[in-house]
Amino acid sequence: MAANLPNQAQVQGGIGVTEPNTTHHEHELHDDHHHDQHWLFKYVFSTDHKVIAKQFLITGIFWAILGGTLSSIFRLQLGWPESTMAWLTPVLGKWVEAGKLNPEFYLSLVTMHGTIMVFFVLTAGLSGTFSNFLIPLQVGARDMASGFMNMLSYWFFFTSSVIMFLSIFLETGPAAAGWTIYPPLSALPQAIPGSGMGMTMWLVSMALFIVSQLLGGVNYITTVINLRTRGMSMSKLPLTIWAFFLTAILGLLAFPVLFSAALLLIFDRSFGTSFFLSDIYIAGQALPNTGGSPILFQHLFWFLGHPEVYIVIMPAMGMVSEILATNSRKPIFGYRAMIGSLLGISLLSFVVWAHHMFVTGMNPFLGSVFMFLTLIIAVPSAVKTFNWLATLWRGNIRFTSAMLFSIGFVSLFISGGLTGIILGNAALDIQMHNTYFVVAHFHLVMGSSAFFGLFAGVYHWFPKMFGRMMDEKLGYIHFWLTFLGVYLVFLPMHYVGIAGFPRRYYAWTGFEMFSQFADLNKFISIAAILAFFAQFIFVFNFFYSIFRGRRATENPWRSTTLEWTTPVVPGHGNWPGEIPAVYRWPYDYSKPGAEQDFIPQNVPYSKTQSSNLPYENENE
C-alpha cells in the first residue's frame, strides 16, 4: 500500500493551528475558540466547511425554486400558445402584452432557466454543497486546506447570485440569448434588448461565479491531496471523493476558458473589438467590425461547456455509487473500474466539445474526429452503469429515500445517456441538432440525473448535516412523484424532437410541419408543472426536519466511511479527539465472516481476524 506520510500535519483552515496528528494536545482543538465566537462569524462569514456547505445548499434550493418557476411559465406558453396570460400580469408586469407573453421575455425565461439550473443549482448547489461537506469528513481532515478561501468561494458565489438575480428586474430584461450566449446575438443590444444591461450583468455575474469555482476547486484538490488522514491512500478513498476530486480538476481547467470567452465578449460589446463580430448589418446600420468569428466563441464556450456537464454529473455519480453500496449492503462492484471510468470520462470530456457544433459550418473533417471521440466516451459511461447494476445484484436492499433516488439516477442516466449515441453521430445530428430531442436528452442525462444525485445526497447526509432525520414517508412520496413526473415530461419530448420541433421557439403554430403535437405539448406542460409542485414536498420536509425531524444517531445508515465516526453533529474540527486512522477500503459490506454487515474504514485488520482475506492478514 502507498505511503501515507503527508498527513502528519493537519493544517487548520481558518484557525491557523497546526496540529501534529500524533499525541498530546488533541483535545484542545475543539473547545478553544468557538464559544465566544460572534454569530456573524459562526453562521454567516464562517470558515467551517460544514457551514459553507449548508450555505451553498440553501442558496441552491432558492435558485432551484426560481429556475423551476421560470420553466413552469414557459411550459404554460408552450402548452397553451393561444391562451391568455393576463392572469400572470401581477407577477410579470409589462412582460405580458395584451394578454400574451412577450416573445423576447420568453427567450429570457429559457436563458435564465438554463443559466440558473446549470451553473447556480447543479454546479454550485450540488458540487459546492457536497464537495465542501464531504471532502474533509471523508478523507479525515479537520477542515478544508484554506477555510478562508473556502469562505471567499461562497461569498463570490453569493455576490454573483445577487447580480444575476437583480438582472431579472431590469427594464430591458435579463439576458435572452440562450444560456450558451452565442454572439453576435449576445453582443448586440440592437439584436435583442436582453443583450443590453441584462447581458452585461450576466457576464459580470458569471465572471464572479468562475472566481468562486476556482477558489473552491483549488481547495478541494489541495485538501484531497494533502490532508488525508493516516492510512487514507488514494486507493482507499470513497468514490465520492474521487468524483469530487476529478470534478474540481475539470473545473479548474475548464472554467478559465469560459472566463476568457466572457472577457473577449465584454471587449466586443464595450470596447469595439471584433473577436466574434464580422460583416453585420443590423437596425439600419452596417457595423464597422470585420474579421471576427462567432464560431470561435462557440469553441471557447464548449471547451468549458462540455466538461461542465461532467462537472454536473460526476459528483452525482460519486454519491450514487456510495449510496447504492451502503444500502445494498454490498461493496461497490469494480471499485478500480469505477475510478478508471471516472478518469476516462474526465480525460475524454476535454476532447469532445465540438460535437455541439457539427452543423455550425465547422470543417467536416473536424466533425469526424469529434464524432469518434464522443462515441468513445460512451464506453466508460456504460461500464459505470453495469457496475451499478452489479452492485444491486444479490444485495440486501434497504429502500431509504436516498436509495430510491440513487436507483432513479441510474434509470435516468441510462435513458438519457443512450440517446447521446444518436446525437454524437454527426450524420444523425444534422436532423436532431437544436431540436427537442436534444432538450429531452440532456434534461434526462444531466439535468434530472444530477438533480436525483442531489436529492439522494441530501437525504443520505442530512443526519450528519443537521443531526436529525428527514421524514422517510414524505421522501418516498417525493421520489415516486418526481420519478414519474420526470419520465412523463421527457419521454414524450423525444417524440416531439424526432419530429424536428426546434427548441427556443415561442410557439410552433406558424409552421405546418410542427402542427401535430399540440396535445402532447399540453401533456408535457401539465406533467412538468405537477412535477415542479411535487418538489415543495421536499422543501417542506427539508426545513421541517432541520427543526423537528427525528433525532439522528451517529451512524444511522450503518455505513463504513469516516464521516460516520464523528459525533451526531460534528463540531468545528470534526472529531473531538484524534482523527481516526484508516486501515481498509470504504466498501467492506457484508464481508464473509464479519460480525456485522459492515466494517468501518477505521477498524484495523487485527480486530477482524475472522473476516480477513489472505492478503489482508499479510498487510498487518
Next chain:
Amino acid sequence: MTALGILLVLALLLVVFGLLFRLQILTSIFSGSSAREFGTSNRVNGILMLVFMVVGGAAFAWSFGDNYDKMNPPIASVHGHATERMFWITMIIIGIVFVLTQILLFVYSYKYQHQEGRRAYFFPHNNKIEIIWTVIPAIVMAALVFAGWKEWTRITGPAPKDAVVLEVMGKQFNWLVRYPGRDMKLGVVNYRLIDATNEFGFDLSDKAGLDDFVPGEIHVPKGHPVLLKIRSRDVLHAVYMPHFRVQMYAVPGMPTKFWFTPTKSTDEMRAQLGNSKFNYELACNQICGRGHFAMKFTIVVDEPDDYVAWYAQQKSFSEQNPDVLASFKQKEEKLVVKEAAAAVATPATKASL
C-alpha cells in the same frame, strides 16, 4: 373575491396536510414502527419498483407506437433516406440496451430487497465480466462510428459540379434567397451596401450580379443536386429543412454550405400525404431574437421542366430596381476599386440547367 376564496381553500388544505403529517408521525411513534429499521415501506417500495417498470414500460411502448407516424417527417432527399435508416437502426440498438438494463435495474431492486437473515453477497469485482462489458460496448460504438463517419463524409463532401446553386441569407426575422440568373454566377455583394431596397447588398458594378434574381420562395428541381450557399447578415441563424434532413448554421462573416438532392416534388408529396395544401418549409433553428419562431420560408420542389420554366420567368433584381442600378452606374468607377477588397461572396460555381 374568488381569488381570495381560492387562497383560503389552499391555505386550509395545507393546514390539513400539515396536521395529517403530524398525526402520521405520532401514530408511527406510538405503534413503534418508527423504531424499526425495516418497516412495511421497504416491501412497498420494492413492489412499486416492479409496478413502475411494468406499467411505465407498457405506457411508454403504447405511446411510442401511437405517436410513431406523427414523429416521422416524410423524407424528400437522397441522403435523408440513408440517415433515417441509420437513425432507426441506432434507435433499435439503444432500445435493446435500454430495455435490458432497465429491466435488470428494477428487477434487481425488487428481487434483492431486504430480507431478515439474508446477507448480501460479497462480490467486489470480477475482471472477466468487466473486460467483457467494456469490450462489447467498444465494439458496438466502433461500428456505429464507422457507419456514421461514412455517411457524414458523403453528405459533407464536395457538391457535384452540376449542382444547382442558390444562396440563402438569414436576417432578423426572415430569409432572403438569391439565384445566379442566366450567367450561373452569383454577383458580388457587400454588407456595407445593404439598405431597405438593396437587402442583399448587391454591388451592381459587378456584371455577374446584374441578372441575379431574388424570388419570394425557393424553387429546386427534383432529382437534381442542389447546393445551398448560406450566409447571415446580422446574428446567427440556422437553415433547417426537416423534410430534406438539412441543417446548417448561417454565420455572419463566414459563408457556409450544404448540398442535397430532393427526391419528391411538392405535388408528389401532396398526393402522398393527401394534403393539397402541403408545402416544404424552411425554419430557423438557432436562437436569433424576437421573431426566431416565425422565420418561415416556403420551398417548392418542381419537376425539372417546370423548374426551368420558372427560372426563365424570373426578373432580375437590377431590372426590378432601376434606381439601385442607376446609383451604381454613377459611382461605378470609384466603387470597384474601393470595395472589391471587402467583397464577401465568392464566385459561384457553374450550374448546368
